[in-house]
Structures are given as structure tokens and as C-alpha cells.
Amino acid sequence: IWEESEEPKAYKKRQEVLNALKERLLSEQPPEKKIRIPKIYKCEWNIGDVFAFKLESQKAEEMGLLNRYLIIQKIDETICEQGHTVPIVYVRLSKDDRLPESEEEINAMEFVNVSFSIKLSREENRKVSVPECVMIIVSTSKRVIPKKLIYLGNYKDLNKPEKEHYPRKPNYMINIKWGKEGSAFEENMLTRYGWFNLKSK
Helix, strand or coil: CCCCCCCHHHHHHHHHHHHHHHHHHHCCCCCCCCCCCCCCCECCCCCCEEEEEECCCHHHHHCCCCCCEEEEEEEEEEECCCCCEEEEEEEEECCCCCCCCCHHHHHCCEECCCEEEEEEECCCCEEEEEEECCEEEECCCHHHCCCCCEEEEECCCCCCCCCCCCCCCHHHCEEEECCHHHHHHHHHHHHHHHHHHHCCC
């Protein structure tokens, strides 16, 4: 069909393509490639584990939060898109540069809001903003978890936010990555604290 067409150049080009394909098919096969199987990681934190993350960035200093602590509590876990088992957490902000020493001190800290949802309040008969405090920390291996984290203990009965929007499914939750030694986590949390906590005061 190509030979009988009115476009001899197209026929010649097609012939070159088929000859190249024939040569490739008849040539020796290349060596087998090793397929890298991704390792699936399960975060070792237990439900109720609480960690402290010290704020040491320039942004923390600019916001007047230098040397204060983000207090991270694992409340649940889920499986992320890559198949890793990752923690669902609440994050609180310490009142000063001192580590909390009791459950009461942790309960007295404010939650870091990571987002807001608009809901209809039947009591007020209007739409209101409801803070979202729960989030997922994407932990793809033990190496990405910052070494500076301080384990404070296991507290399963800590208070929950008085008013919050808790997404029905984990895939609706905010996902936050650690970054190098927690730099992305700190940057993200400080930004959200500025947006959703400070502006609402």
C-alpha cells in the first residue's frame, strides 16, 4: 500500500522505519535490568507517644517563638499513597522554652491549627470557621525522622481540641513532610500557626 501511494518520500521513510525495527528485533537482547523494589516503611511510634521538636529557625526567631517546642502526639495511623504506615498527629505549641513535665502542662498548651473548614452552626444560624488540628506526618523511612526529636512519654488521655473539624477520611487530612532534619516540618507548622492561630486572635 505504501509502495503504491502517490507519496514516494513517505514510502521510503516508512521503509527505513521498518528496516530499523527489523534490525532491532533481530539483534541481541540487552542484559536484564534489576528492578528496584521500594521498601515499605512503618513508623514505629505507638498511639499516644509524645515528642518535642525545638524551634530553632530564623523564622521562629522572627515570630518570637525561638527555642519554644512543638509537642507532637500520635493519635492514630494510616497508610499513605506510597504504602508507608504514617502517624496521624496533633501538634501543640509550648508556652516557653521549657519542656513540659506532666500531662497537665501538655493539656494547657494551645493546638496548632493546620486549616479551617466552613460549617453551618445551627445554634448561631450562620456559617462559622471551625479549626482543623489533625494532620499526617509523611514518614517514608526512619532516616527522615529528625534526630533532634525528644521523646516525652506515652500519653493516651491528653485533651482533644474543644472545637475542631476532623476529616472523615485520612486522604482529606493535611500532609506534612519532615524535610532535612525537620526543616520543612518547622517551616510548614510556623506558617500555618501564623495563618490560622495568630490571625484568629
